[in-house]
Structure formats: C-alpha cells, structure tokens
Amino acid sequence: MNRIGIFTSGGDSSGMNAALRAAVRTALDLGVEIYAIYEGYRGLVEGGEKIMEMTWDSVGGILQRGGTVIGTARCKRFRTREGRLQAARNLIEKGINALIVIGGDGSLTGADLFRKEWPDLVRELVETGKITPETAAIYPNLHIVGLPGSIDNDMYGSDMTLGADTALHRIIEAIDAIGSTAASHQRSFVVEVMGRKCGYLAIMSALATGADWVFVPENPPAPEEWKTEMCQALRAGREAGRRDSIVVMAEGARDSAGNPITSQEVKEILEKRLGEDTRITILGHVQRGGSPSAFDRTLGTLLGHAAVEHLLEIEPEDDPQLIGIRGNRVVSSPLMDCVAQTHAIAKLAEEHEYAKMREMRGGSFTSVYKTLHVLLQAEPNPPAKMERKLRLAVMHSGGPAPGMNTAVRAAVRWGRNLGHAMLGVYNGFPGLADNEVKELSWMDVNGWSNRGGAELGTNRDVPSNGDFYAIARALEQHKVDGLLVIGGEAGYDGAYEMFRRRREFPNFNIPIVCLPATIDNDRPGSELSIGSDTALNSIISAVDKIKESAVASRRCFVVETMGEHCGYLAFMSGLATGAERVYLHEDQLTLKDLQVDVDQLVIGFKRGKRLGLIIRNEKAHSVYTTDFMARLFEAEGGDLFDVRQSILGHLQQGGSPSPFDRIQATRLAVHCVDYIIEQALSPEPCSAFVGFQGGKISFTGLEDYPRVADQTLGRPKTQWWLDLRDIARVMAKTAP
Ligand code: ADP
Numbered sequence: 001m002n003r004i005g006i007f008t009s010g011g012d013s014s015g016m017n018a019a020l021r022a023a024v025r026t027a028l029d030l031g032v033e034i035y036a037i038y039e040g041y042r043g044l045v046e047g048g049e050k051i052m053e054m055t056w057d058s059v060g061g062i063l064q065r066g067g068t069v070i071g072t073a074r075c076k077r078f079r080t081r082e083g084r085l086q087a088a089r090n091l092i093e094k095g096i097n098a099l100i101v102i103g104g105d106g107s108l109t110g111a112d113l114f115r116k117e118w119p120d121l122v123r124e125l126v127e128t129g130k131i132t133p134e135t136a137a138i139y140p141n142l143h144i145v146g147l148p149g150s151i152d153n154d155m156y157g158s159d160m161t162l163g164a165d166t167a168l169h170r171i172i173e174a175i176d177a178i179g180s181t182a183a184s185h186q187r188s189f190v191v192e193v194m195g196r197k198c199g200y201l202a203i204m205s206a207l208a209t210g211a212d213w214v215f216v217p218e219n220p221p222a223p224e225e226w227k228t229e230m231c232q233a234l235r236a237g238r239e240a241g242r243r244d245s246i247v248v249m250a251e252g253a254r255d256s257a258g259n260p261i262t263s264q265e266v267k268e269i270l271e272k273r274l275g276e277d278t279r280i281t282i283l284g285h286v287q288r289g290g291s292p293s294a295f296d297r298t299l300g301t302l303l304g305h306a307a308v309e310h311l312l313e314i315e316p317e318d319d320p321q322l323i324g325i326r327g328n329r330v331v332s333s334p335l336m337d338c339v340a341q342t343h344a345i346a347k348l349a350e351e352h353e354y355a356k357m358r359e360m361r362g363g364s365f366t367s368v369y370k371t372l373h374v375l376l377q378a379e380p381n382p383p384a385k386m387e388r389k390l391r392l393a394v395m396h397s398g399g400p401a402p403g404m405n406t407a408v409r410a411a412v413r414w415g416r417n418l419g420h421a422m423l424g425v426y427n428g429f430p431g432l433a434d435n436e437v438k439e440l441s442w443m444d445v446n447g448w449s450n451r452g453g454a455e456l457g458t459n460r461d462v463p464s465n466g467d468f469y470a471i472a473r474a475l476e477q478h479k480v481d482g483l484l485v486i487g488g489e490a491g492y493d494g495a496y497e498m499f500r501r502r503r504e505f506p507n508f509n510i511p512i513v514c515l516p517a518t519i520d521n522d523r524p525g526s527e528l529s530i531g532s533d534t535a536l537n538s539i540i541s542a543v544d545k546i547k548e549s550a551v552a553s554r555r556c557f558v559v560e561t562m563g564e565h566c567g568y569l570a571f572m573s574g575l576a577t578g579a580e581r582v583y584l585h586e587d588q589l590t591l592k593d594l595q596v597d598v599d600q601l602v603i604g605f606k607r608g609k610r611l612g613l614i615i616r617n618e619k620a621h622s623v624y625t626t627d628f629m630a631r632l633f634e635a636e637g638g639d640l641f642d643v644r645q646s647i648l649g650h651l652q653q654g655g656s657p658s659p660f661d662r663i664q665a666t667r668l669a670v671h672c673v674d675y676i677i678e679q680a681l682s683p684e685p686c687s688a689f690v691g692f693q694g695g696k697i698s699f700t701g702l703e704d705y706p707r708v709a710d711q712t713l714g715r716p717k718t719q720w721w722l723d724l725r726d727i728a729r730v731m732a733k734t735a736p
C-alpha cells in the first residue's frame with residue numbers, strides 16, 4: 001500500500017468528520033500519507049486540487065461540526081467507465097492506491113466496481129500512453145474499505161450507521177416540542193421523518209417520544225383497515241385522557257398492498273373521522289443537520305481509526321470489508337455481502353415480503369416494534385387467561401439519571417398489559433421502609449417517556465439494621481411478588497443486602513432485579529447504563545461552548561466531570577471533544593505524569609497552539625485536584641497561556657433523556673418485567689441485574705455481585721472502554 005485517499009459520498013451525515021479526523025491522525029501516526037478527496041466521487045474524477053494531502057492540523061476543530069467538511073456530491077460521471085478511468089489516473093498521479101469510502105450502499109457499490117475494474121483501467125492507461133508501464137507496476141491493485149455513513153441506519157453489517165443517532169436527536173427534539181404545543185391545544189400532529197425504505201428513525205423516535213401511532217415500511221398495515229384501527233386507537237387515547245395525539249410516519253410508509261400512505265391522507269382522515277384539528281410537520285433536512293451527538297463522534301472516531309489499521313494489514317487477495325459496530329465492538333464484514341443484503345432487504349419491500357424484511361433487520365427490530373405497539377395503547381390489553389396475577393413493585397435508588405422515568409413507564413405498562421398489578425415505591429429504600437407505595441395505572445405514567453428527573457423520587461440511602469424489618473413488612477402488606485430497582489450503586493447494594501437476608505426475611509424471597517440507571521456507567525454486568533448517554537451529550541455540548549469561549553486568548557481549560565471512581569464520562573467526553581489529556585482514577589496518576597503533561601502543554605503552546613483542553617474525573621486523584629492542576633498549569637504556563645477551570649456539576653444529571661437512553665431504558669425495563677414474572681412464578685425465584693453485554697441483553701445472578709463489582713470503588717472489576725485508551729492517545733497527540 002502506498003498512500004491512502006479518504007472521501008465522503010452520498011448523503012452527508014453527522015460523524016463523518018470524526019471518521020475523517022481519526023483516519024487522518026491514525027495514518028499520520030503510523031507514518032502513512034493520507035489525502036482527502038473533496039466532493040466525493042466528483043473530486044475523484046476531477047482530480048487536481050480536489051485531492052489534497054492532509055496534515056495533523058488540517059483535521060483539527062472539526063469533531064463538533066455537522067455534515068462533512070470535505071464535501072460530498074452525487075456524480076454521474078463516476079458511473080461511466082470513462083469517469084472511472086480518469087479517477088484511476090488521478091489517484092495514480094498522487095500515488096494513492098487505497099481508499100476509505102464513507103457513505104451509503106450506492107457509494108460502496110461504486111467503490112467495489114472501481115476496485116474490480118482497477119487492473120483493467122491501469123492497463124488502458126498504459127496502452128493509451130497516459131502512464132508508463134513502470135508506474136503501472138507500482139499500482140497493480142486498489143484496496144478499499146467502507147464505512148457506513150447514512151442517517152437512515154439502513155446498512156447491513158453494522159448495528160448503527162454514522163449519523164443515525166444524531167438524526168434521532170434532531171427528531172426527538174422536534175417531536176418533544178410539537179408534543180407540548182399539541183397538548184396545549186389538544187391537537188393532533190402527523191410528523192414525517194426520513195426513511196424511504198427503512199423505518200428505523202420512525203420506530204425509534206416513536207418509541208422514544210411516546211407517540212400514539214406509527215407507520216413504517218417494514219410493517220405495512222392492511223389497506224383501508226389501518227384507517228379504522230388508527231382512528232380507534234387515537235379516539236381511545238383521547239377518552240383515556242391524552243391531550244395530544246402524535247402520529248409518526250416514515251416517508252416510505254405504505255400499506256400492505258404497496259400503496260403509499262401520505263401524511264396528507266392521514267391528516268384528512270383524522271380530521272374527517274375524529275374531527276381533530278390536525279397539523280402536519282415534515283421534518284426534512286433538519287434531521288441531517290447539527291452538531292454530531294456524543295455517540296456519532298465516538299463511532300466516527302472508532303471506525304476511522306479501524307479503517308486505517310485494516311488497510312495496513314490488507315492482502316491483495318482479501319475481499320474488501322465494511323467496518324461497522326456490534327454492541328460496543330468494532331467488527332468487519334465482507335463489504336459486498338453487506339451491500340447485497342442491504343439491497344435484498346429493500347427488495348423484500350417491493351415483493352411485499354414484510355415478515356422476512358423485519359427478520360433481516362435483526363432481532364431487536366421485531367421486539368422493539370412489539371414493545372412500541374403495547375406501550376402506545378390507550379389502555380392495557382391483558383390476556384384472557386393467565387397463570388396468576390402478580391403484584392410487582394418498581395422503585396429507584398441512587399443518584400438521578402435521565403431515563404429513569406422512561407424505564408418506569410415501560411415497566412408499568414408492560415406489566416399491566418400482561419395483567420399484573422404494578423406498584424410504584426416512592427423515594428427509594430427509605431420510602432419502601434416507610435410504606436410509600438402506590439399502585440400505578442396506565443395513565444399515571446403517561447408522558448413519562450421524555451421527562452428528566454425521577455417522578456418516583458430517588459436517593460442514595462442503602463438500608464441497614466432495622467430498615468430491613470420495615471421493608472419486609474411493607475412488602476408483606478402490599479403482597480409484593482417481585483421488585484425492580486432502577487438505579488445505581490445504592491440500588492445494587494441495597495438489592496444485594498436484601499438478597500443476602502432472604503433466609504432471615506422470607507418476604508425477600510422474591511425476584512429482585514436491578515436495572516442500571518446512573519450517569520456514571522459504573523454498574524457491573526452492563527457495558528452501558530441508562531443516563532450516561534444523556535450525561536455525555538450534556539458534557540460535550542458544555543465543553544463545545546467552553547472551547548468556543550477561548551477565541552481570542554491562548555488558554556487551557558481543565559474541565560471536571562462527574563463519575564465517582566469510574567472514569568467513563570471523563571474518558572468518553574474527552575474522546576468526543578478532542579481533549580488532549582484525560583485524568584481517570586483508573587490510571588493512577590503520578591507526579592511524574594503531571595510533569596510530562598506540563599512539558600507537553602508548554603511545547604504545544606510554544607508551537608502556536610491556541611487552545612488546550614484537559615478533562616478530569618472528579619475523583620481522579622485525592623491530592624491532585626482540579627484546582628491543584630489548574631494552578632500548576634497556570635504557574636508553569638507563565639506568559640505562554642492562561643488556565644481556567646470548569647466544574648460542570650449537576651447539569652450532568654439533569655435534562656430530558658437522549659434518544660439512546662430512552663430506547664435502552666424501554667428495552668431493559670421490558671426484559672426485566674418479563675424476567676421477574678418468570679421468576680416469580682417459579683418455586684425458587686432468582687434475583688439478578690440486567691445489562692448489555694456484547695450487544696445483547698443479559699442477566700447476571702445477584703449472588704455474583706461481589707465477584708464482578710469492586711464494591712469499595714463502586715465500579716465493575718473489568719471495564720470494556722479502557723481498551724479504547726490507545727486510540728484516544730493517538731487522537732490527542734500534538735502534530736508529530
Ligand atoms: P449513497 O452512497 O448514500 O447510497 P448514492 O446512491 O447517491 O448515495 O451514491 C453516491 C455516489 O456514488 C453516486 O453519485 C455515484 O457517483 C456513486 N455510485 C453509486 N452507485 C454506483 C454504481 N453502481 N457505480 C458507480 N458509481 C456509483
């Protein structure tokens with residue numbers, strides 16, 4: 001391999017810049033030259049100044065920018081052989097024979113065609129005297145690697161595409177805003193979101209916002225019947241007391257006969273049949289825009305880095321790969337299989353094979369759709385026959401985490417829909433001991449899906465001594481058959497203490513299940529906890545602003561994040577904001593490290609750097625505090641730069657939950673309720689904590705808590721994200 005070219009193609013999407021930055025810095029760090037090709041395939045065909053060598057600094061300051069800074073375009077000429085011949089010549093002129101292509105299936109198909117044709121194109125260039133045989137011999141093959149860039153999340157081979165999460169952010173901001181005006185006027189709204197062939201954005205945004213009805217290409221309703229069904233559902237919602245009705249539709253919505261369902265048609269039906277004042281909002285291009293979410297910045301960084309590493313290891317006979325993500329892990333799969341499967345799914349819609357289509361979208365698609373359909377009902381629809389009606393309690397414990405309300409809503413509705421009584425425990429374990437328990441109805445949790453804070457109340461008190469007796473009495477009085485604790489460390493500690501005392505207190509012999517909800521992401525048994533994505537997004541938007549405030553001065557910021565002894569928030573926000581140094585408790589900081597860092601800072605500013613960003617976890621070190629560091633850097637910086645500190649504080653715990661936190665809170669809560677019911681009906685019920693592991697939801701027995709958790713430091717014994725430190729180190733280097 002000689003030099004690498006990188007370009008973005010097709011529709012722009014947020015996170016493309018992060019991928020560009022990571023690829024450029026990884027390549028330069030490994031001593032490989034890398035060129036950006038501006039305007040996608042058009043730049044490839046035009047050549048000249050459209051293909052520019054990248055330096056370390058040319059990708060500085062782009063992480064927080066939406067779209068793609070190197071441009072994208074549709075290009076008809078590249079679809080012709082003549083265009084591709086010119087493209088090959090342009091690449092050879094610059095000494096490039098490896099390409100990183102960021103785009104959708106169209107762009108990736110084009111790249112593969114180009115790769116296959118390459119030897120032939122090179123031969124023609126020699127025959128027509130455009131290049132010498134000696135030059136041709138240097139470039140026998142073109143290597144390519146694809147990264148999925150598309151807001152639709154429609155690419156087979158990756159759980160998420162670059163830009164889909166940011167698009168969801170834009171959509172739920174809009175629907176939340178529409179929801180409040182709709183409720184004020186008791187109006188109905190039809191909201192159309194992008195997705196011609198893929199209903200991901202529609203389903204997930206409907207789930208996240210608590211919408212009342214949804215249309216997606218994968219689940220088309222029967223012609224005509226849908227009108228009656230939708231009207232019945234919305235009427236029932238009104239009768240149950242809902243003040244707003246929101247219908248979310250993917251732009252590619254159809255009925256099962258293949259007829260398009262338009263927002264205009266839906267509006268007319270609602271007006272005619274229900275007499276509802278109905279408005280249409282077509283979200284359009286706002287969905288593409290804006291600063292990338294924390295997730296898209298991280299995803300772009302991981303994929304861009306992996307793409308370069310992959311190209312360095314590639315052999316000429318290797319099949320080209322698509323680099324994507326499964327759970328939290330970067331994975332690669334044969335590129336053309338992914339493209340073929342993506343096309344096959346789209347084709348299933350044309351053939352009206354919708355069941356197969358849903359299946360190919362992956363396991364969680366079908367279950368999320370089913371969940372959505374239960375949660376949007378106007379009232380529970382319990383089965384006619386059930387083994388035993390259970391009484392299940394839901395509570396919080398630990399610090400507040402955005403998404404707690406979302407989880408309670410999902411648990412209460414899911415449980416009630418299965419015919420069980422759902423009880424809310426107010427104010428954590430002390431509330432349970434004080435008997436603050438109330439049955440929750442379907443409408444009690446209406447509107448909770450997007451609400452920040454915790455309606456049930458939460459605190460960090462862990463029960464001890466006499467509390468257990470009071471708790472046992474409350475459980476007995478309310479005949480509780482199972483307990484769901486949605487919270488953080490205090491919740492897990494409290495649940496474990498109850499579990500340990502189950503011989504002493506027979507009432508504790510019920511399934512007790514913990515659902516990780518803490519911004520710190522410090523719970524064992526789960527790679528992610530509810531609330532941490534929202535907190536990360538709050539941190540990065542604050543840090544973006546802090547960085548912008550330093551326009552006129554040479555300044556270094558030391559920003560302190562929450563997280564207790566877990567460095568997740570500090571580390572991931574550092575990765576997503578381009579911090580040059582992150583201090584974590586996990587790294588066991590020494591004075592020597594600080595000396596090296598001070599020297600690095602001084603060198604950086606001497607070379608002309610204008611802004612420094614350092615992120616420190618609140619408990620990174622008991623002596624080297626944020627204040628200490630700021631003073632140290634200030635003293636050492638002298639006239640070269642000044643230092644400001646910023647302790648972000650409680651803004652990290654608040655706010656409306658992010659789309660990801662809402663979706664995952666819902667999924668986990670539903671799994672937990674199913675698990676509790678199953679265990680409550682078994683003679684020897686198990687207790688557990690739930691989580692995401694390797695992209696799947698799984699349960700770990702509560703008896704394993706001491707084995708997997710470091711209970712002194714309040715974090716898991718192994719933390720997956722620590723493996724990302726090498727990538728972060730490369731990204732944060734100053735120009736070599
Ligand atoms: P996306 O990559 O988002 O699916 P498009 O399908 O519009 O977007 O493709 C973007 C560009 O990729 C096209 O304008 C064209 O230059 C190139 N391209 C797409 N499909 C092919 C193809 N089959 N052969 C050659 N080039 C293609």
